[in-house]
Amino acid sequence: MTTTTEAPLSANDDRVVPGSLAHSDGAGAFVPVQTRSERPHSFVPADFPVPNGREVNWRYTPVARLAPLFEDVAGPEGVMQVDVTAPEGVEQARLAKGAAPRGEVFRPEDLPSAIAWEQETEAPLLRIPANLELDEPVFVNLTGTGGLAHAHVVLEAGANSRATVVFRHTGTAQHSQNVEIIVRDGAKLTVISVQEWEDDALHLSSHQARVDKDALLRHIVVSFGGGVVRVNPSIELAGPGSHAELYGLSYSDAGQHLESQVYLHHKGTHTKGDVLYKGALQGVGARSVWIGDVLIGPDAVGTDSYEANRNLVLTDGARADSVPNLEIETGDILGAGHASATGRFDDEQLFYLQARGISEEEARRLVVIGFLAEIVQKIGVRELEQELAEAIERELAEGVAV
Incomplete structure (x- = not known):
């Protein structure tokens, strides 16, 4: 198990750990973790409590509707029908826990992602070999037939490769999904996740990516269907000169909850990030949530980063929540900013x-x-x-x- 969760503080322990602050009178007082980079992670589901909606990463989410995805149980076989259409040269395999590159990047940060990691005994791998340039996209069509389904998928773009991978979700399911993305030096990878579920579907998806030297990741989330759909991309710009473009589109109808929590971590030098999510809402109870966290680390000199969210509310009774956050730990950057607007x-x-x-x-x-x-x-x-x-x-x- 890998975890960043600290041991409980004793009465005589004066350590300051993530999520805690000391009062001036010397007594320690626990404060819930607010800083995005301080969130704990673990591969063990039991290390995470069942969300109650008061946690910082669940406070906008209708957790009561997601109860089936908080149980660490295996779903029945065949709930998700998977059809992969890949051009020649794309490698496919299955990865047990501990088999590289599974786990090279991904670290579960909540209960559903830890359950998906644990329940997926053999994770499918899609690898684009080094220097291979694909003229056609890789299509991964996932059709839910009803019931509980867990998945952990690994995408690896070899050095200097070029590819586009499209995930399409249709049908209905209670689906908890991890997507682990590795973009090697000089590669250019586009990942598109399209959610066109039936109205009763539940979908929680955690996408985690690392982008290496001079590499580019274009990540696009499109959500139209589903009862509750939450697709959260977390991108680390690790290598010098790495670049990420994160785009999103949602259209929420009556009773739908469509959510994305975006995390962009500028870690390497001279990295660039562009985040733009747009949403439209119509109907009573239509809901969209966008949370955008950008962290510019202490060594990320020369960073250029911008994030924006725009929402168009078409009717009464619809609601859009938009929360941009920006942390800067170095003053030597080209620029950084964020913006949010919601209106009619x-x-x-x-x-x-x-x-x-x-x-x-x-x-x-x-x-x-x-x-x-x-x-x-x-x-x-x-x-x-x-x-x-x-x-x-x-x-x-x-x-x-x-």
Whole structure:
């Protein structure tokens, strides 16, 4: 087991550990961990309490709806049907615990991810060999047939390789998923995770990645379907000159909860990060949550980092929570910033379009499509971009606002 959890403090112990502060009178007082880099990790599910919704990383999540994913039990066989379509040269294997590169990067930070690690006895590996450049994406289609399912998947992009990997989730399941991503020196990897579940699906996914010297990771999360969907990417820019582009798109309907907690850790020198998530919401009870944490470490000189979240609320009864956080531990950087905005339609945009003879209904449709198209166009897979554009049109057609 690997864990950063400290032993309890005794009354005579004057250590200061992550999550604790000392009062001026000398007495120690526990304070819940707030700093993203201080969160404990462990491969053992028993080291994590069952979330109650008061924890900093669960306070926006409807934990009562996720109860099945907090039980350390194996699901029945065959719940997730997996179909992998890969170009020639892509290597596939199964990794037991302790078999490299499984565990080289991934460290569970909550109960569901630790359970998924423990329950996945043989993790599937997708490896793009060094110097291989793929002209076509790797598609991993996962179809839920109902029931509990755990998974740990390892993606490895060899040095100077080029590839795109697309995960597509459909059907229904109670799915806890880990995705471990390793981007070796000089590689360029795009990972796209698309959630098009049925309305009753539950999906908790923890993506953890390390990006090495002069490598690039483009990570894109697209969530349309599911009852509760939480996809959390955690990216470490470890090598000098490493680069990450993190994009997200969500469209939440009545009763849906779509969430992403993003962590970008600038660790190496001269790293660059760009984070942009956009969401649209319509219907009573529609909910989206975005939490963006950026840490610029003490050795990350020359860092250039920016994160932003934009939400468009289309109807009454919908709610978007947006929490950007930025920690800087060195003053020698090129730049760092964050932004967040949540609002309704821009009246000036609507007026401009209507003044040119466009109906109000069509004007609203054009504004929404234009707002979300920025993310769709970053995907880089033409057929998938077309499908997502059509999915947005369907969402708008079913909505009550337009």
